[in-house]
Amino acid sequence: MAKSSLDKKFDQIRKREEEKTFSTKKRSRIVNKFLNNRLAVLGLIIFTIIILASIFAPLLSPYDPMRVDLRSMRQPPSFDHWFGTDSTGRDVFTRVLFGGRVSIFIGLGSAILSAVVGIAVGCYAGYKGGWIDVIALRISEIFMSFPQIILVLLLVSITGQSLFNLMAIFILTGWGGMYRLARARMLSLREEEYVQALRSFGLSTFTICYKHMLPNALSPIMVNITLSTAMFILTEAGLSFLGLGVPLNIPTWGNILNVAQDILILQNYWWMWGPVGIVISVFVLCVNFIGDGLRDSTDPSQQG
Amino acid sequence: MKKEILKLRGVKVHFPVQAGVFNRVVGHVLAVDGVDLDIFRGEVLGLAGESGCGKTTLGKAILRLVEPTDGEVKYISQDDNETELTSLEKKDMDPFRKKLQIVFQDPHSSLNPSFTIFGSLQDPLKKFGIKSKEERRKIIGDLLEAVNMRREYMDRYPHEFSGGQRQRIGIVRALCLEPELIVCDEAVSALDVSIQAQVLKLLMQLKKEKNLTYLFITHDLSVTEYLCDRIAVMYLGRIVELCDSEDLYNNTLHPYSEALISAIPVADLDKQTKRIVLEGDVPSPVNPPKGCPFHPRCPKATDICKTEVPTLKKYSTNGNEHYASCHLIDLPEIS
Numbered sequence: 001m002a003k004s005s006l007d008k009k010f011d012q013i014r015k016r017e018e019e020k021t022f023s024t025k026k027r028s029r030i031v032n033k034f035l036n037n038r039l040a041v042l043g044l045i046i047f048t049i050i051i052l053a054s055i056f057a058p059l060l061s062p063y064d065p066m067r068v069d070l071r072s073m074r075q076p077p078s079f080d081h082w083f084g085t086d087s088t089g090r091d092v093f094t095r096v097l098f099g100g101r102v103s104i105f106i107g108l109g110s111a112i113l114s115a116v117v118g119i120a121v122g123c124y125a126g127y128k129g130g131w132i133d134v135i136a137l138r139i140s141e142i143f144m145s146f147p148q149i150i151l152v153l154l155l156v157s158i159t160g161q162s163l164f165n166l167m168a169i170f171i172l173t174g175w176g177g178m179y180r181l182a183r184a185r186m187l188s189l190r191e192e193e194y195v196q197a198l199r200s201f202g203l204s205t206f207t208i209c210y211k212h213m214l215p216n217a218l219s220p221i222m223v224n225i226t227l228s229t230a231m232f233i234l235t236e237a238g239l240s241f242l243g244l245g246v247p248l249n250i251p252t253w254g255n256i257l258n259v260a261q262d263i264l265i266l267q268n269y270w271w272m273w274g275p276v277g278i279v280i281s282v283f284v285l286c287v288n289f290i291g292d293g294l295r296d297s298t299d300p301s302q303q304g
Numbered sequence: 305m306k307k308e309i310l311k312l313r314g315v316k317v318h319f320p321v322q323a324g325v326f327n328r329v330v331g332h333v334l335a336v337d338g339v340d341l342d343i344f345r346g347e348v349l350g351l352a353g354e355s356g357c358g359k360t361t362l363g364k365a366i367l368r369l370v371e372p373t374d375g376e377v378k379y380i381s382q383d384d385n386e387t388e389l390t391s392l393e394k395k396d397m398d399p400f401r402k403k404l405q406i407v408f409q410d411p412h413s414s415l416n417p418s419f420t421i422f423g424s425l426q427d428p429l430k431k432f433g434i435k436s437k438e439e440r441r442k443i444i445g446d447l448l449e450a451v452n453m454r455r456e457y458m459d460r461y462p463h464e465f466s467g468g469q470r471q472r473i474g475i476v477r478a479l480c481l482e483p484e485l486i487v488c489d490e491a492v493s494a495l496d497v498s499i500q501a502q503v504l505k506l507l508m509q510l511k512k513e514k515n516l517t518y519l520f521i522t523h524d525l526s527v528t529e530y531l532c533d534r535i536a537v538m539y540l541g542r543i544v545e546l547c548d549s550e551d552l553y554n555n556t557l558h559p560y561s562e563a564l565i566s567a568i569p570v571a572d573l574d575k576q577t578k579r580i581v582l583e584g585d586v587p588s589p590v591n592p593p594k595g596c597p598f599h600p601r602c603p604k605a606t607d608i609c610k611t612e613v614p615t616l617k618k619y620s621t622n623g624n625e626h627y628a629s630c631h632l633i634d635l636p637e638i639s
Binding site: 017018192193194196197198199200201202203207211212215216 | 481
């Protein structure tokens with residue numbers, strides 16, 4: 001009987017499998033899935049552009065973000081000043097670039113660090129259970145029940161405004177959410193039979209919970225990291241807008257927005273707050289797209 | 305001469321029941337309540353009973369996946385060294401972890417979805433001293449071939465396999481450290497019938513090749529009939545009957561076993577079987593009934609059943625040892 005074309009196709013697949021020509025493709029499985037998600041790729045591109053532009057800010061702009069130039073105050077956007085200048089003649093475009101450095105550092109840094117703390121505690125406590133879990137849970141509740149603004153006010157009044165105070169507060173108030181997420185996933189995962197099987201081999205707690213269970217708990221955490229990056233950037237902007245965040249002389253996206261407190265500027269000089277507002281929104285949106293893409297691509301049981 | 309591999313003596317597993325604001329312990333679920341059992345080297349011992357009777361918990365207690373509350377689990381090595389497992393420290397347990405393994409019921413949750421087959425199987429091998437990656441790949445590849453799967457499958461993810469294939473991978477995992485005893489915890493219950501037969505055949509073939517001992521936990525007596533040398537029937541955390549599998553079907557002593565056997569479907573229209581239908585549900589293991597735990601549902605129960613707990617006594621049927629715990633057996637007890 002003649003082989004159908006489908007049979008031949010299967011034979012070819014089998015042959016390639018035996019020759020292990022599939023192995024190169026396997027490595028990039030996650031990458032492939034991520035690249036198939038158009039929004040995520042778009043997000044990643046814009047995200048990279050903004051980050052690179054911030055890093056290479058001195059090469060992209062001839063101006064000093066701090067230098068006051070009283071001869072060119074409040075100029076609208078032009079070829080010399082792409083986003084115009086502010087009330088003291090500083091180039092807004094340059095300030096947005098340099099501000100990105102600090103804002104992104106605070107946002108990503110706080111999100112990643114609080115995730116690291118939250119995951120480290122949550123995985124272990126969630127897997128082990130018992131009194132470790134109870135204590136960790138109570139501590140996280142204490143931290144989460146403090147209003148962030150009050151904590152910031154408290155610390156600012158004690159130690160003064162600084163970037164690291166802000167990050168410390170973000171981490172202190174942020175790890176609880178990550179911890180709870182990680183713990184909740186671990187609680188359901190530890191009853192899975194593959195975990196029981198690992199235990200029946202007597203593998204160490206660390207190997208079981210950080211190596212074998214964590215990857216399965218990671219996808220909601222990944223999304224949460226991106227969401228909280230966005231949230232921290234917005235909070236930083238909000239706090240700086242109120243004058244509580246990063247010291248005013250350091251350009252951050254929030255500090256640039258700060259000028260919009262003045263009703264005169266809000267009404268007449270849109271370029272001082274408009275572009276930076278858009279940059280913040282676009283960046284936050286991109287980060288969320290990336291988070292979505294990551295979640296879908298790291299889930300091995302989802303095809304796409 | 306039959307040699308034991310495991311001796312269970314008075315094994316109990318009690319789970320605390322907590323209630324109220326402060327999680328006060330208000331009672332215990334007596335999941336396993338005093339089990340004495342010998343498992344001999346090279347046999348297939350079936351452990352049957354309806355759901356909730358503690359079969360799985362007993363299996364897990366042997367491996368210390370659930371810590372026994374009380375009692376002894378003794379492992380006897382090939383050169384007759386006895387070791388009590390339940391009192392060992394975690395670290396000292398390792399050499400015995402190698403000897404005792406488990407195959408799980410649900411093929412869908414028994415493999416880690418984020419790792420390839422090789423990825424999730426290699427850590428135990430690494431732990432037990434197989435350092436080179438080539439060697440680990442060889443061991444897993446050989447075992448995959450032993451369960452009639454392709455060697456290349458080790459680089460695939462679990463979601464790419466069917467239920468039967470996953471179950472065979474579960475068997476590979478149990479086999480990878482060359483164990484002596486495998487607890488098959490309802491290993492085929494989640495599979496459809498044709499695949500069940502395939503996996504059972506495979507298990508029997510592996511048993512022959514590798515001199516394995518099985519503790520075969522199941523609720524399906526029709527499976528045990530063909531598979532097991534001896535069968536233990538559990539009810540509410542206790543063993544009520546233990547005998548050679550033929551004797552269980554031909555010379556049933558305990559009324560509960562009778563009821564279970566009468567429930568096996570027979571593929572013969574002319575054959576009229578007397579169906580014993582048990583009334584009601586399994587009583588709660590939190591406070592089991594006084595006297596014989598089976599008496600509220602037993603069709604033959606008398607007054608003595610309501611007050612006195614029967615113990616597992618030794619009888620003889622067909623010249624074989626036959627243990628049962630029932631007041632109403634009129635055979636002579638053997639000491």
